[in-house]
Amino acid sequence: xxxxxxxxxxxxxxxxxxxxxxxxxxxxxxxxxxxxxxxxxxxxxxxxxxxxxxxxxxxxxxxxxxxxxxxxxxxxxxxxxxxxxxxxxxxxxxxxxxxxxxxxxxxxxxxxxxxxxxxxxxxxxxxxxxxxxxxxxxxxxxxxxxxxxxxxxxxxxxxxxxxxxxxxxxxxxxxxxxxxxxxxxxxxxxxxxxxxxxxxxxxxxxxxxxxxxxxxxxxxxxxxxxxxxxxxxxxxxxxxxxxxxxxxxxxxxxxxxxxxxxxxxxxxxxxxxxxxxxxxxxxxxxxxxxxxxxxxxxxxxxxxxxxxxxxxxxxxxxxxxxxxxxxxxxxxxxxxxxxxxxxxxxxxxxxxxxxxxxxxxxxxxxxxxxxxxxxxxxxxxxxxxxxxxxxxxxxxxxxxxxxxxxxxxxxxxxxxxxxxxxxxxxxxxxxxxxxxxxxxxxxxxxxxxxxxxxxxxxxxxxxxxxxxxxxxxxxxxxxxxxxxxxxxxxxxxxxxxxxxxxxxxxxxxxxxxxxxxxxxxxxxxxxxxxxxxxxxxxxxxxxxxxxxxxxxxxxxxxxxxxxxxxxxxxxxxxxxxxxxxxxxxxxxxxxxxxxxxxxxxxxxxxxxxxxxxxxxxxxxxxxxxxxxxxxxxxxxxxxxxxxxxxxxxxxxxxxxxxxxxxxxxxxxxxxxxxxxxxxxxxx
Amino acid sequence: xxxxxxxxxxxxxxxxxxxxxxxxxxxxxxxxxxxxxxxxxxxxxxxxxxxxxxxxxxxxxxxxxxxxxxxxxxxxxxxxxxxxxxxxxxxxxxxxxxxxxxxxxxxxxxxxxxxxxxxxxxxxxxxxxxxxxxxxxxxxxxxxxxxxxxxxxxxxxxxxxxxxxxxxxxxxxxxxxxxxxxxxxxxxxxxxxxxxxxxxxxxxxxxxx
Numbered sequence: 001x002x003x004x005x006x007x008x009x010x011x012x013x014x015x016x017x018x019x020x021x022x023x024x025x026x027x028x029x030x031x032x033x034x035x036x037x038x039x040x041x042x043x044x045x046x047x048x049x050x051x052x053x054x055x056x057x058x059x060x061x062x063x064x065x066x067x068x069x070x071x072x073x074x075x076x077x078x079x080x081x082x083x084x085x086x087x088x089x090x091x092x093x094x095x096x097x098x099x100x101x102x103x104x105x106x107x108x109x110x111x112x113x114x115x116x117x118x119x120x121x122x123x124x125x126x127x128x129x130x131x132x133x134x135x136x137x138x139x140x141x142x143x144x145x146x147x148x149x150x151x152x153x154x155x156x157x158x159x160x161x162x163x164x165x166x167x168x169x170x171x172x173x174x175x176x177x178x179x180x181x182x183x184x185x186x187x188x189x190x191x192x193x194x195x196x197x198x199x200x201x202x203x204x205x206x207x208x209x210x211x212x213x214x215x216x217x218x219x220x221x222x223x224x225x226x227x228x229x230x231x232x233x234x235x236x237x238x239x240x241x242x243x244x245x246x247x248x249x250x251x252x253x254x255x256x257x258x259x260x261x262x263x264x265x266x267x268x269x270x271x272x273x274x275x276x277x278x279x280x281x282x283x284x285x286x287x288x289x290x291x292x293x294x295x296x297x298x299x300x301x302x303x304x305x306x307x308x309x310x311x312x313x314x315x316x317x318x319x320x321x322x323x324x325x326x327x328x329x330x331x332x333x334x335x336x337x338x339x340x341x342x343x344x345x346x347x348x349x350x351x352x353x354x355x356x357x358x359x360x361x362x363x364x365x366x367x368x369x370x371x372x373x374x375x376x377x378x379x380x381x382x383x384x385x386x387x388x389x390x391x392x393x394x395x396x397x398x399x400x401x402x403x404x405x406x407x408x409x410x411x412x413x414x415x416x417x418x419x420x421x422x423x424x425x426x427x428x429x430x431x432x433x434x435x436x437x438x439x440x441x442x443x444x445x446x447x448x449x450x451x452x453x454x455x456x457x458x459x460x461x462x463x464x465x466x467x468x469x470x471x472x473x474x475x476x477x478x479x480x481x482x483x484x485x486x487x488x489x490x491x492x493x494x495x496x497x498x499x500x501x502x503x504x505x506x507x508x509x510x511x512x513x514x515x516x517x518x519x520x521x522x523x524x525x526x527x528x529x530x531x532x533x534x535x536x537x538x539x540x541x542x543x544x545x546x547x548x549x550x551x552x553x554x555x556x557x558x559x560x561x562x563x564x565x566x567x568x569x570x571x572x573x574x575x576x577x578x579x580x581x582x583x584x585x586x587x588x589x590x591x592x593x594x595x596x597x598x599x600x601x602x603x604x605x606x607x608x609x610x611x612x613x614x615x616x617x618x619x620x621x622x623x624x625x626x627x628x629x630x631x632x633x634x635x636x637x638x639x640x641x642x643x644x645x646x647x648x649x650x651x652x653x654x655x656x657x658x659x660x661x662x663x664x665x666x667x668x669x670x671x672x673x674x675x676x677x678x679x680x681x682x683x
Numbered sequence: 684x685x686x687x688x689x690x691x692x693x694x695x696x697x698x699x700x701x702x703x704x705x706x707x708x709x710x711x712x713x714x715x716x717x718x719x720x721x722x723x724x725x726x727x728x729x730x731x732x733x734x735x736x737x738x739x740x741x742x743x744x745x746x747x748x749x750x751x752x753x754x755x756x757x758x759x760x761x762x763x764x765x766x767x768x769x770x771x772x773x774x775x776x777x778x779x780x781x782x783x784x785x786x787x788x789x790x791x792x793x794x795x796x797x798x799x800x801x802x803x804x805x806x807x808x809x810x811x812x813x814x815x816x817x818x819x820x821x822x823x824x825x826x827x828x829x830x831x832x833x834x835x836x837x838x839x840x841x842x843x844x845x846x847x848x849x850x851x852x853x854x855x856x857x858x859x860x861x862x863x864x865x866x867x868x869x870x871x872x873x874x875x876x877x878x879x880x881x882x883x884x885x886x887x888x889x890x891x892x
Binding site: 079080163166167170171173174180181184185187188189190191193194195292293294295296297298299300310313314316317318319320321323324325327328399400430431434435438469482648653654655656657658659660662 | 750753754758768770771779783784790791798800822834837839840853856858859869871872873884885886891
């Protein structure tokens with residue numbers, strides 16, 4: 001082959017089989033000319049590292065096509081299958097975590113490479129005549145890539161993608177006149193669901209990449225037509241694209257892939273160094289809890305490269321609808337328009353400098369907004385709140401009222417102003433803490449969903465959301481917080497701040513309800529009337545407290561072993577496992593509970609014949625059925641009857657009315673209180 | 684081997700023969716460019732473009748037609764959905780969150796009694812009147828929550844804050860106050876709200892879908 005490869009000189013000897021086959025192919029296809037055209041491009045001034053960005057972008061896109069096609073082979077776009085299939089890819093398929101991890105992080109790398117490519121083109125002035133059209137094509141390609149990033153975020157149908165998409169599509173909806181129609185077309189109907197996924201998937205894996213390929217072909221063709229825009233001055237002799245520049249490009253591609261793999265594998269390396277087990281499913285891209293329109297998601301944030309747009313919406317506080325229209329539509333539109341005008345502006349004397357300054361200003365603005373967004377979200381991590389203790393106390397004291405504050409600090413206006421400033425900081429910290437708590441909650445919800453999905457019974461046809469909604473471990477605390485926590489505490493008495501939490505509750509601390517420890521506390525004269533048991537309820541001065549404080553303290557009738565027996569019997573009643581050696585103790589306890597001169601005097605227990613109505617029945621006390629019963633209706637004669645103090649009948653509805661809790665919800669609360677939920681074996 | 688070589692040579696021979704024929708025709712064309720012929724030429728071109736265009740238009744039109752289907756699907760007519768019992772809404776002026784549970788259709792899937800969202804209900808002391816606020820933020824559609832201090836509402840996305848009765852706390856990115864929902868208290872004490880969604884990000888409260 002000659003040095004420039006233009007023509008294969010006639011071989012002196014008869015060519016071998018490969019050579020002849022190549023000759024045959026070239027004769028029929030003319031492939032040699034095509035390959036030559038592709039590889040032997042002159043690079044003025046020799047190969048340079050600064051020319052690699054375009055090639056790395058093509059490489060990143062090809063990586064996305066390859067990994068995307070393989071992901072497609074396992075993905076199912078549907079409201080009851082999207083999360084489920086992504087779970088299966090991530091946590092069950094061999095190598096699925098790696099495939100998804102590469103796709104996820106290469107998408108982020110692509111955004112970074114786009115910025116670098118754009119920056120290089122602008123700084124080098126490669127957008128000027130005759131390359132204007134190619135610059136415009138590049139900007140369109142950038143928008144297509146960002147569109148693919150936006151649509152891809154939804155596809156796992158987890159809380160994160162779902163709420164981010166709600167915001168993004170609502171923003172599309174504020175465009176005048178056509179906005180609502182665009183929104184409805186994109187989400188495939190009036191509500192988010194199956195067709196939101198099928199449409200986003202079609203956009204993400206069909207319309208957008210096909211359009212991108214078309215534009216990319218023209219982009220590359222024009223690039224070749226105009227030749228490489230060499231950075232002046234040329235210090236070295238010209239070189240050929242192959243192999244000089246290709247080598248540099250290939251090294252850059254490898255570096256990009258190494259970074260992506262590094263991000264995926266770093267946690268594994270860290271775990272290995274710490275001697276912990278590596279769970280492949282936890283490597284690479286995250287998968288949140290399944291999308292739930294009825295569950296608030298306070299950790300909602302877009303992907304990091306869209307954080308600046310997210311933050312930009314907050315800039316227009318107090319502008320009303322104009323602000324949102326400005327922030328989401330007008331300003332981004334103007335910036336894009338400014339970029340499209342760069343080749344024309346570049347013709348003016350100072351145009352190029354203006355363009356460089358404009359691009360750097362945008363990047364600086366993006367950086368600043370991103371930093372502001374992160375600062376708001378993570379303020380609680382680095383703001384020292386101990387110095388704000390007084391401000392916090394005053395805030396609670398005055399209810400945040402500025403007029404009351406001045407009175408509270410003795411009319412010192414200067415101090416009041418300082419405190420008010422600290423209130424602002426406190427507010428920031430509080431918002432940040434709420435975000436961090438929400439992130440923690442989101443992680444816990446995600447981990448639980450993944451744990452449930454791995455049950456031997458698998459995910460039901462109704463999808464993961466159905467399973468999560470019927471899970472006592474994740475639903476119990478929410479229902480309890482909403483319906484029970486205004487009176488009852490649920491905190492481990494051994495926990496650090498338990499006393500404070502218990503002190504603020506008016507009814508019993510239900511942590512460990514049904515356990516021997518809980519019962520022992522109830523029978524403790526020092527505790528029964530305390531905040532952890534009858535608290536501030538009417539029962540505080542009732543018969544039970546009287547009994548525990550006066551009768552149980554009489555060691556002659558109630559020796560310690562009897563109390564132990566009652567405790568053991570009640571725990572057994574609640575379904576706690578009875579060890580072999582305690583069997584006789586439980587038996588003794590049951591006799592004591594039933595006896596008419598002991599507990600049985602007031603409480604019905606098994607067949608002791610005591611009438612219902614004077615005190616809660618103890619048969620099956622603390623068990624699932626008993627708990628469901630008392631939550632549903634504590635006024636039932638089986639429980640407190642007409643001595644019930646303020647506890648609502650959560651399961652009782654008036655004629656044609658609605659009960660505060662459905663029977664399913666009551667069961668969830670009962671199961672959660674009893675600690676009955678799915679636990680994976682080996683944990 | 685020689686046989687196939689020969690065949691290839693023959694094929695080339697044929698190609699060479701064909702080429703001049705085509706070239707001859709092309710050369711002749713401009714020479715015979717009288718008005719009738721040029722009109723015919725235009726007609727041929729126009730017809731070619733029209734036929735090709737029409738043929739391509741069919742699949743595009745079919746695709747776009749189906750793609751536009753969602754535009755003719757409105758939300759189900761808004762109905763009053765019972766969300767709580769009056770007795771379960773504390774009359775302390777502090778809003779509480781209640782799930783909205785109703786039947787829902789998502790394209791081909793029908794859900795019976797599914798949580799679809801949430802409302803905040805608020806009642807002043809001794810009043811039988813209940814104020815209902817949609818938990819959907821009028822700014823960009825996130826889920827508005829109560830501040831941990833219990834003094835106001837706050838949207839976790841862009842910090843829109845609202846007073847307990849839904850008014851805007853300035854400065855706020857939200858273009859309007861929280862959306863109030865029509866609310867009825869039945870004779871039996873059932874609180875029902877008219878479940879509607881409103882267009883986000885605009886000053887006017889427009890029903891969506």
